[in-house]
Amino acid sequence: MTLLPLSPRETARRRLLDALRREGPMARVEIGQHLGMSPASVSELTASLLDDGILVTEDTGDQSSGLIRGRPKVRLFFADSLGSVIGVWTGFNRIELRLVDSAGRNRASRHIERPLRSLGAGELMDVLTETITTFAKDTGAADVKAIGLACQGYVDTRDGIVAWSPVLGTRDLPLAAGLSERLGKPVLIENDASAMAFAIAQRNPDFRSGRTACLMVGDGVGMGFLIQGELYRGARFGGSEFGHVRLRRSGPQCRCGGRGCIEAYLADYALHRDAQLIDHRPAPTLLLPGEEAMNGIVEQARAGDPALLNLFHEAGEVLGDAVSILIQTLEPDHIVICGPGTRAMDLLRPSFEAALESQTIPELRALAAVHVVKSSLDLLTEGVVMQALRELDLDLARLKAA
Known part of the structure; x- marks a missing residue:
């Protein structure tokens, strides 16, 4: 069955619900300011949503918002009984x-x-x-x-x-x-x-304005791109396969079948594979390592293992090259490096920053803020x-x- 388009009133209800979903509980005055709606419109919409059992109220007891003295600030949020x-x-x-x-x-x-x-x-x-x-x-x-x-x-x-x-x-x-x-x-x-990327933007309002590229490093390397907090889609409604951009034709093997992809240097499986082949260590037995195995490699590098330090140095250079490509092709306001791979950011950072500065047009580099967000799989x-x-x-x- 094809659903009919939303009516103007339903569209307004949709905007209000989306604001609460994005921003969390808000008082009516905050909703009006956020959506640019009049107090009367907000009151009418919230009354109908409360009557329908979609929203409920929370008395915060907050009298610091400039409201009438003695009247607590009442916030609205979703009922938890809707499924x-x-x-x-x-x-x-x-x-x-x-x-x-x-x-x-x-x-x-x-x-x-x-x-x-x-x-x-x-x-x-x-x-x-x-x-x-x-x-x-x-x-x-x-x-x-x-x-x-x-x-x-x-x-x-x-x-x-x-x-x-x-x-x-x-x-x-x-x-x-x-x-x-x-x-x-x-x-x-x-x-x-x-x-x-969407979850990180939900947690940080700064990433919901302008253009934000989230580079996730972990099991693989992927990217989510947001414009004003909404995910950008390609022609076939897919996301970006940025991790499979080839940097070096004769580079290491990637899971996609190609060689020299960004992922083939940065992903956990690539670092684990190369670490096991260094200094006559045992050949890799797992296609994808667990967190314990990756933490072991990171700690060994931090302890001063020169071969592993060199491995992370090269990975940092590749990360710098990758972020440089993002800056010079998409001109984002924010670049967020996230995912389990940030566990080794202290090892990656020196060569990452050096590569980023040397490979990026200075005027464009100055426009993009680079953030490292520690993140886990629950995101x-x-x-x-x-x-x-x-x-x-x-x-x-x-x-x-x-």
Whole structure:
């Protein structure tokens, strides 16, 4: 069934709900200032949303906002009884899950080690269906409304297809439709770097203005690009595969099949592979190392191992080259370096900064602020959960027939 476009009043409700979802609880006067609405319009809209049970009030007791003396500041936020959303991230042989209520509060999370790459399309969907269903049952998830799924690789968000992923063994996988049919719920899918970028912007208002490029370094290297806080999409509604930009034709092997990609120098698997081959260390036995293995390499380098220090020096140069490319092609206001790979930023920073300064046009370099944000895998599920909640808010914005 094709949904009718929103009416002007429904559009206003949608804007208000989106502001609360983005900014968190706000008082009516704050909502009016944020959206440029008159007090009368805000009062009318919030009254209807309160009557519908979509919003609830919170008395903060804050009398410092310039309101009438003795009258506390009343903030509005989402009710937590409108259902729940489950966020999922598929990594290399692992699955992360998160359950949130309709107010966006985290209710439960789970980490599962499970081989995925060897599975065919049907097997993979069955495994994910079983995992999500069991998680919902074990956590007592109330009225699950939707599933948000973050996945590495090239993801067509419009058609719900994972065209290619280094952690899955199937190409052109109609993952959203397959899971939706099995679960009986809407399924939204997203590239994991875009999901992390969206979550980071949710936490930091500065990254929701202008253009922000989030370079995620960890299992792989990906990028999410935001314009005014909204994810930028390509022609096929996918994100950026920036990690597979080739820097050196004769460089190391990348998981995509090419050589010399940015990822082949910076990703955990690349650093782990090269570290194991240094000084006659044992050959790599794992395609992707765990956090314990990566922390071991980092600590050994910090202790002064010259070969490992050189490895991180080269990785820092590549990171500087990559950020230079971003600055000179996209001219972002902010560049955020995030992901588990920031664990070694102290080792990467000297050569990173030297490469960035030497390879970037000074006038352009001065325009971009570079931030390093320590971040963990929970941001991946947080990002898709927030997007799924925003999609549900679209339905909440519609006026119910009398």
